[in-house]
């Protein structure tokens with residue numbers, strides 16, 4: 001088995017306990033009322049809005065079923081992901097990320113400066129995706145990220161593009177429900193997503209001989225608006241429960257999506273909804289695959305608490321920041337070990 005590369009070893013306090021607490025009470029929300037187009041039922045929608053609101057407030061995390069994304073499409077995508085990662089490293093590196101565009105394959109991501117036990121293929125929703133050249137706020141230059149086209153499996157790109165259409169529909173629906181739950185107009189957030197920088201990520205967590213030392217993804221919060229995650233049946237995703245700060249595992253529900261509130265919703269809602277810490281533990285004998293969709297606004301979106309939600313009693317808790325600058329700062333810091341912590345939203349907190 002040999003020695004573990006120290007780059008993967010978590011500090012003592014962040015090592016996972018392998019006796020897992022299975023989360024009781026992570027909300028499971030049935031979205032079928034959204035799809036009764038012939039006879040919309042306002043009270044069922046109202047109920048859904050309440051459920052989503054309390055899930056965002058109490059957990060920052062929930063699972064959805066009857067979400068409208070066709071199961072056959074998800075299965076095609078999951079199968080393509082397995083075939084892609086089963087190739088040799090040499091083949092996968094033919095679509096490696098590079099200095100110009102971070103989309104593509106890589107296996108060197110670091111979270112909080114410790115290397116993650118995984119490999120990844122990233123694909124942005126828009127091709128090209130407009131982003132700032134640097135995170136320097138005085139630098140107005142914009143560049144483009146483009147997607148590589150894997151040659152194998154055949155049709156991989158076409159399947160991804162079809163899936164992106166469907167997952168975006170779900171993302172916009174969830175965003176509307178979240179807006180309504182905050183008491184603002186359903187379409188309040190839509191304008192921010194015109195040139196969205198959303199990203200579909202394929203994760204492969206290979207079996208790991210050191211599951212007590214390493215993590216698939218170290219503890220983190222997602223920086224965007226919402227994450228819509230397809231996980232397989234293996235399990236390993238853990239969420240830090242808000243009520244007692246315990247790590248609890250998110251039980252995979254077949255065909256459901258796990259949704260988590262990202263930092264942007266935390267800021268928009270002026271801390272009414274908070275993004276939650278989560279991480280992925282790895283297994284000694286089993287590989288795991290997951291496919292998160294990170295729903296992110298356009299690079300130019302200025303992120304700050306919604307004016308409708310702030311007043312003298314509830315003053316704004318954040319200074320405004322440009323999403324693209326945040327994204328670029330994060331993207332450039334995630335792939336190598338840094339001297340310090342990468343950019344976090346508390347830097348914009350008004351104390």
Ligand SMILES: O=C(O)CCC(=O)C(=O)O
Nearest residue numbers: 203217231237280290292
């Ligand atoms: O694989 C998972 O279950 C979650 C991955 C994750 O949190 C991320 O990529 O941000």
Ligand SMILES: [Fe+2]
Nearest residue numbers: 220221222278
């Ligand atoms: Fe995450």
